[in-house]
Amino acid sequence: MIESESAIVAAIRLLVTGDQAVWSIIGVSFAVSLRAVVIASPFALCVAFLLAYKSFAGRRFLLTLINTLMSVPTVVVGLTIYLLLSRNGIAADLHLLFTQTAMVIGQVLICTPLIIAMAHSTFQSGDQKAYETAKTLGASSLASMWTVIKELRFGLLAALIAGFSRIIAEVGCSMMVGGNILDRTRNIPTAIALETSKGEFIIGIALGIVLVSLTMLLNTILNYFQGSGEIK
């Protein structure tokens, strides 16, 4: 039986004293998820912009596809990448299975549809005169797009934070393609799953505290930007 209070105290002690294993796990989580968001963001924002501002054949289908991909379970994404990277897969020669790179690939695929969907909504709700004004004043299409992104930076930042929040806590893909190797591919969610399965709850609680605190922090930042970023 867990003695909850002493377990929580022990968990906090692990964090505060800089336990190497715990902080290694936290470091892997941030390293993988931050890289995934940084890689996904430019492509996602460009696609979202095109969906909002341009008419082209297949636009509706693409929107439907993106909304569908948002709902794909992370373990299915993990399974797909596993099959590609495994010994019999077409990308076996890359030797990426059970590496952080494989986890990054998976998390990019998971967060991209979400960032596109939220950014598209932000672009649609923004004042479309911004783009026309930039264009008429001589900005190129790319410069005009960048201007719109700057004008809507708060809402778009919310999209990126939402994407990051999704992948920092996902376990399905990370477990399948990362292999949960300590100091290499064990991140917060996979560590919690492992420690809980062993009946070792203190590390799990410590990491849970980190995850909840991070989620609180991200939502606080999100609310702050959404509040101050309103068009008045």
Add this chain to the structure above:
Amino acid sequence: MKPFEISSIQDLKLYRGKRLVLDIPHLELKTGAVTILSGPNGSGKTTLLKILAGLIEADEGVFKSNSREISCAAAPKEFSGLHLYMHQVAYMFSGTVVDNLSFGLRQRRYAKDIIDSKIEKILKWASLNHLADREAKTLSTGEQHQVALARARILDPCLLLLDETTAHMDKSARIRTYQLIKDLQNDGVTMLFATHEEESQHELNGVKLGIADGKLL
């Protein structure tokens, strides 16, 4: 190559699906003159202005100057930055009035000292000195339109396209705006002013054209 100074439009057509929404066989624009385009809501004023600004690509038509012709496909690229369109409600970028005024100059990679010099002159022209460091989005509608006019004027446009610029303004703001437009006219800027207000037609001395259902009257 000299900037394209449009003098006439031939056989301009725009379709929305199968519906012909703009059909202008011929339109002359006199260099340095104001053309006042009047018509009810939905008559095609904004569409025509946006085509001339290069913001919308027409399906058919040719734009002519004294020296050459431009097809409707090439027009958006040619007109961007030369034919300046002003929305009915001007859009202000985040930042100060000076940031907005310098936007077009920064896109053209002007040197900082040239930008500062041009900003100083345009602030004086539009009597905006007292608003220079204000956040542009916090200005009144009339003040924002003055900034938008100055923002366009600073770029020495070949053609200025004003889309119901004085709508949503109180009387004093309208008077001030008409004065700025007359100043532009005296400076030889070619303008196309779309309006459905009779007052605008009386205040501005220019060629009057009517438009309805996408056709010139």
